[in-house]
Amino acid sequence: MVDSGSPADTVQEVSEREALKRIFPRLPESSATLVGPGDDAAVLAAPDGRYVVTTDMMVHGPDFRLAWSSAEDLGWKAAATNLSDVAAMGAVPTALVVAIAAPPSLPVSALEAFADGLRAACAALAPGCGVVGGDLSVSGTLTIAVTAFGDLEGRAPVLRSGARPGDVVAVSGRLGSAAAxxxxxxxxxxxxxxxxxxxxxxxxxxxxxxxxxxxxRPRPPVADGPLAADAGATAMLDLSDGLALDARRVAEASGVAIDLDPATLGGDPLTALTGGEDHGLLACFPAGTVLPGGFHPVGVVRAGSGLLVGGRAFDERGGWDPYLEWDGAAG
Amino acid sequence: MVDSGSPADTVQEVSEREALKRIFPRLPESSATLVGPGDDAAVLAAPDGRYVVTTDMMVHGPDFRLAWSSAEDLGWKAAATNLSDVAAMGAVPTALVVAIAAPPSLPVSALEAFADGLRAACAALAPGCGVVGGDLSVSGTLTIAVTAFGDLEGRAPVLRSGARPGDVVAVSGRLGSAAAxxxxxxxxxxxxxxxxxxxxxxxxxxxxxxxxxxxxRPRPPVADGPLAADAGATAMLDLSDGLALDARRVAEASGVAIDLDPATLGGDPLTALTGGEDHGLLACFPAGTVLPGGFHPVGVVRAGSGLLVGGRAFDERGGWDPYLEWDGAAG
Structure with missing residues (x-):
C-alpha cells in the first residue's frame, strides 16, 4: 500500500524524492515519450525529424497571486500559455517539462493540485501531450518554468514574418476578456x-x-494552430501581449502594415486592442481563404508599415512589459 | 550605429525588448537551429527522429550567491550542469532554452555577462550547442531555468537501469572537488x-x-557521455548529488548492488562519496571493456542491492536535498 501522505505536509517536511513520488502519478502522460521521467533526461519522438520548443516563466507577484489563483489554476495556465505558443507555429503540442521553485512552507497538496491542473489543461486543450520531466527547487518566491514541445507533422512552421499585402488578418479566440x-x-x-x-x-x-x-484558466484554441497552417496561413502568433502590440510585431517582422477593422473588435475595442493574455491566435491568410476552425476576420494586410485601426495609425502602446510595469512594492 | 547602452542600465530602466536586443548577439548559436529566437517557438532538427530533454532550475540563495558567483559564472554553471545531464544519456548536446527572472535592479550588463557565460560553456564543453530561445521575467529572487536538448545520433539512450552483476563501475571527472x-x-x-x-x-x-x-565553473566531461554509450555502457548518470547517493540510484534502478573500491576515491574518500555537484559521469561497463575518454574504474556491480564500499554496506546519506537542507534564514 502506498502511503499517500497527509494533505498538510509541507515540501520542507517531506524529502524531494517523497514529494516527486506523490506528484508523478498525477501528471499527464505524453504519447511522444520514449524514455520518461526518472532518468537524467527524457527521450522524445520527433517523427518528422524536427521539433518545436518554447519556454515561459511565471513568478508569484508579477504573473499571479495565490490569493486569486488556486494551485490547480496555476497548473492549468502554465500549461495553456505554453501550448498556445506551440500551436502558433502550426504544431501539435506533444510534451512539457516543468520546473518549480517553491517556498519550504508550501503544502505538498498544492503541488499535487498543480499537477492536476497541468493534467486537466493537457486533456482539454492538447490530448496526448504530457509531462516528461521536471525539477523541484526551493525559493522564497514561488516560480514556475515550463518548456513545451510540439510536432509539425510535416508542416512548414508558420512564422511572424510571412504576411503579405492583401492577406486577411484573422483571430481565433476572444479578445480582451483576460484583461477585463x-x-x-x-x-x-x-x-x-x-x-x-x-x-x-x-x-x-x-x-x-x-x-x-x-x-x-485561459482556453487557447490550440487545435486551430495546425488547422491554420494547413489552410495556408502566411504568418501567425499567440496573442499574449495584446492585439495591438502583437499585430505590430507581425507587421514589423513581415515588412507590411496591418489594418484592423474596429467593427470586428466587440463592444470595448480599446480593451480588445490593448489587453494582454488573450492567448488566442492571430493569423494572416491569403485573400479568399476559407478561414478554418474558430478564426474570424479582423482586418487586412497592406503595403506599408505599422498598425492601423480603421485606416488610421494606432500608436497606443498597449501590451505588457514586465520590467516597465511591475510595481515591486505591490508584489 | 547600434546604441549599446550603458553598463549601469538596470533591467527596469530599459524595456524587455531592449534588454533582449542587447543579450541576443552574445548568445551561442546552435547548429541544430531551423527557426531561431524571435518567433513564438524555435524549431530544431532531430536527425534521428528522437531528441533528449532535461530541465533544471537555479535559485539565488539555495543554489548560488551573487557574492561568490559572477554573472558569467552563473551562465557557465547553468549551461554546464544541463549539458552534463544530456551527456549522461549518451547524447550530444545541441541546444538550450533559458528563462531568467531577475530583480528590476539587476544591471543589463549582468544579463550580458550571463550570456557570455552560456557562450563560453557551450564553446568549451559542447561546441555546436547554442541558445535557441528564452524568457525574461521579473522577480525579487534571481532565478534561472535552463532546458537542454541533445541528439543521440542513432545511439540507444543509456539509462540508470541497465547495470548488470560483473560490470565495472567507472567515473569520469574529479570526485569531491566541488564540495571541497x-x-x-x-x-x-x-x-x-x-x-x-x-x-x-x-x-x-x-x-x-x-x-x-x-x-x-564546473567542467563536466560532456564528450565522454557519447563515448561511453559507444563503448557499450550499460548504465550512466550525471554525478550531481554525490557519488554515494547517485550510485545508490543506479543500484536501485538496475536491481543490483554497487561495490566501490575506497582505494580509488583519493585522499578524502568521504568527501568523494558524499560531496555533491561533481557533474562527472558515473557509468557501468561490461567487464573487460577498454574504458573510453576520462573514465577510470571505481568499483564493480554485484548481485544484491544497495551501496557497498570495500564490500561493506555504506549507509551515510550524502547528497543534497533542497527542502531538507535549505536554511531559509541564511538565504
Whole structure:
C-alpha cells in the first residue's frame, strides 16, 4: 500500500524524492515519450525529424497571486500559455517539462493540485501531450518554468514574418476578456486597502465567471494552430501581449502594415486592442481563404508599415512589459 | 550605429525588448537551429527522429550567491550542469532554452555577462550547442531555468537501469572537488559574521583556484557521455548529488548492488562519496571493456542491492536535498 501522505505536509517536511513520488502519478502522460521521467533526461519522438520548443516563466507577484489563483489554476495556465505558443507555429503540442521553485512552507497538496491542473489543461486543450520531466527547487518566491514541445507533422512552421499585402488578418479566440478579468480582480477582488481578499474574490467569480476564467484558466484554441497552417496561413502568433502590440510585431517582422477593422473588435475595442493574455491566435491568410476552425476576420494586410485601426495609425502602446510595469512594492 | 547602452542600465530602466536586443548577439548559436529566437517557438532538427530533454532550475540563495558567483559564472554553471545531464544519456548536446527572472535592479550588463557565460560553456564543453530561445521575467529572487536538448545520433539512450552483476563501475571527472570548494566558500569566503565577503572570497580563490572553479565553473566531461554509450555502457548518470547517493540510484534502478573500491576515491574518500555537484559521469561497463575518454574504474556491480564500499554496506546519506537542507534564514 502506498502511503499517500497527509494533505498538510509541507515540501520542507517531506524529502524531494517523497514529494516527486506523490506528484508523478498525477501528471499527464505524453504519447511522444520514449524514455520518461526518472532518468537524467527524457527521450522524445520527433517523427518528422524536427521539433518545436518554447519556454515561459511565471513568478508569484508579477504573473499571479495565490490569493486569486488556486494551485490547480496555476497548473492549468502554465500549461495553456505554453501550448498556445506551440500551436502558433502550426504544431501539435506533444510534451512539457516543468520546473518549480517553491517556498519550504508550501503544502505538498498544492503541488499535487498543480499537477492536476497541468493534467486537466493537457486533456482539454492538447490530448496526448504530457509531462516528461521536471525539477523541484526551493525559493522564497514561488516560480514556475515550463518548456513545451510540439510536432509539425510535416508542416512548414508558420512564422511572424510571412504576411503579405492583401492577406486577411484573422483571430481565433476572444479578445480582451483576460484583461477585463484582470481589471475586475484588481478593482473588486480586494479589501478596502487594495489587498487581494478571498471573500471579495468569491463575489467577483460568481458575478463574472467567464471573464475571471479567461484570466485564470485561459482556453487557447490550440487545435486551430495546425488547422491554420494547413489552410495556408502566411504568418501567425499567440496573442499574449495584446492585439495591438502583437499585430505590430507581425507587421514589423513581415515588412507590411496591418489594418484592423474596429467593427470586428466587440463592444470595448480599446480593451480588445490593448489587453494582454488573450492567448488566442492571430493569423494572416491569403485573400479568399476559407478561414478554418474558430478564426474570424479582423482586418487586412497592406503595403506599408505599422498598425492601423480603421485606416488610421494606432500608436497606443498597449501590451505588457514586465520590467516597465511591475510595481515591486505591490508584489 | 547600434546604441549599446550603458553598463549601469538596470533591467527596469530599459524595456524587455531592449534588454533582449542587447543579450541576443552574445548568445551561442546552435547548429541544430531551423527557426531561431524571435518567433513564438524555435524549431530544431532531430536527425534521428528522437531528441533528449532535461530541465533544471537555479535559485539565488539555495543554489548560488551573487557574492561568490559572477554573472558569467552563473551562465557557465547553468549551461554546464544541463549539458552534463544530456551527456549522461549518451547524447550530444545541441541546444538550450533559458528563462531568467531577475530583480528590476539587476544591471543589463549582468544579463550580458550571463550570456557570455552560456557562450563560453557551450564553446568549451559542447561546441555546436547554442541558445535557441528564452524568457525574461521579473522577480525579487534571481532565478534561472535552463532546458537542454541533445541528439543521440542513432545511439540507444543509456539509462540508470541497465547495470548488470560483473560490470565495472567507472567515473569520469574529479570526485569531491566541488564540495571541497563549497566548504571553503562557507568557511573562509565570509566575514566574521559568516556573511559572504568579496575580499575574503578573493583570498580563497587565490589559494584554491581549482577547488573554487570546480564549484563555480564546473567542467563536466560532456564528450565522454557519447563515448561511453559507444563503448557499450550499460548504465550512466550525471554525478550531481554525490557519488554515494547517485550510485545508490543506479543500484536501485538496475536491481543490483554497487561495490566501490575506497582505494580509488583519493585522499578524502568521504568527501568523494558524499560531496555533491561533481557533474562527472558515473557509468557501468561490461567487464573487460577498454574504458573510453576520462573514465577510470571505481568499483564493480554485484548481485544484491544497495551501496557497498570495500564490500561493506555504506549507509551515510550524502547528497543534497533542497527542502531538507535549505536554511531559509541564511538565504
Amino acid at each position: 478579468g484582470l481589471r475586475l480582480l484588481f478593482a473588486e477582488a480586494v479589501d478596502s486597502d487594495g489587498t487581494p481578499d478571498a471573500d471579495a474574490f468569491a463575489r467577483v467569480v460568481a458575478a463574472h465567471p467567464e471573464l475571471i476564467d479567461a484570466q485564470l | 570548494g563549497l566548504r571553503l566558500l562557507f568557511a573562509e569566503a565570509v566575514d566574521s559574521d559568516g556573511t559572504p565577503d568579496a575580499d575574503a572570497f578573493a583570498r580563497v580563490v587565490a589559494a584554491h583556484p581549482e577547488l573554487i572553479d570546480a564549484q563555480l
